[in-house]
Amino acid sequence: MNIFWGNIWKFPKFLISVFIGFFLTAAYPFFQLSKNTKIFYFTLLVLILLTGFLVIILKEMLGYT
Incomplete structure (x- = not known):
């Protein structure tokens, strides 16, 4: 046991x-x-934009304003 x-x-x-x-x-x-700063900043910007769009879409779908 x-x-x-x-x-x-x-x-x-x-x-x-x-x-x-x-x-x-x-x-x-x-x-x-992250070793290449230009690519890192571009990828970070794309991730932030995608997250923002996802939040906006979910707010609209769920009726939060």
Whole structure:
């Protein structure tokens, strides 16, 4: 029974490390873009614009004004 509770105690740590690894792996290309400042600023601008458009569209769809 002691082994069971030990495994249960380790699971949240494992889950957190999996999420951190996933996000770092997904963000790696953006870290590579940051080496070239022109491309980085262009990508950042595009991401900000897309996020803004998404917020505007969701506000209109949901009726928030």
